[in-house]
Amino acid sequence: MSDTGLRILVVDDERAIRRYLRTSLTALGYEVLEAATGNEALQSAMTEHPDILILDLGLPDIDGVEVVRRIREWSNVPILILSVRDREDDKVVALDAGADDYLTKPFGIKELLARIRVAIRHRTPDQQDTVFEVEDLRVDLGKREVFVQGNRVALTPTEYDLIKVLVQHAGRVLTHNQLLRQVWGPAYENEAHLLRVNISNLRRKIEPNPDQPRYILTEPGVGYRLRED
Structure with missing residues (x-):
């Protein structure tokens, strides 16, 4: 342990x-x-x-x-x-x-x-060939592929970049600003609507019930956390 x-x-x-x-x-x-x-x-x-x-x-x-x-x-x-x-x-x-x-x-x-x-x-650099799995969600960073229940999910480049960052920090809360900086760049730190829209779209594609997410969890007022088993 x-x-x-x-x-x-x-x-x-x-x-x-x-x-x-x-x-x-x-x-x-x-x-x-x-x-x-x-x-x-x-x-x-x-x-x-x-x-x-x-x-x-x-x-x-x-x-x-x-x-x-x-x-x-x-x-x-x-x-x-x-x-x-x-x-x-x-x-x-x-x-x-x-x-x-x-x-x-x-x-x-x-x-x-x-x-x-x-x-x-996460004390060492993330490996590009990481395969992340939790329940029916599987993210293969090496192949840039995302699967739900074994079926490949088509993501936009921005949606993929977003889930990639979440996978690389799985289990840790990322603030809105941190996600905006890492996915869109420092100039977009005040564009919170971009993050909300893409999180919503991503949830619709990977969550069994987007209204009650099991994978991408909201930290109210702070940011988001990708659940780990």
Whole structure:
């Protein structure tokens, strides 16, 4: 179940949270490092080279979003936000700054572990020959083909680019801006209607019931997540 030996940097000013995560994650074979401030986090990220960061936003010296921005200037290490801030705007800002995922407190350890496993899977560059499967949906990035119940689905180039990005980040929430940048380019970040229309069209082609999607899940006010088993 665990990625034994991987190093997790836990950044939180609450000693009880750090102790709880250290105990839970160490028992599963992870090596856990700790930081109580943003400056400690930046220093540890540079010197200890963790495989993933679990980062609180409400730090006493530097806001967690700024920590994300600074780390993203030189590193692609996965960053999972763990915060009491549950407003949509807070999630969007953190994810747009470069965080990989966002989990609000209080949290369940099983959900946290699932998010960690997703982030760890994406710590290396995506392979172009990836084949993604969940239930009756199959996406072959090498052949640029999409199948539902074994039948090939005809997608427009934009629809394919959209599902490709979702597959490459399967299990992770992508904000509206992130999807617009990656599929259409930076000049289209304010064209949210383009994203809504193409998501709707894509759902009609791959979902058993587009009104109750099973694959492309909506994160209200934030973005979309491609479901993983």
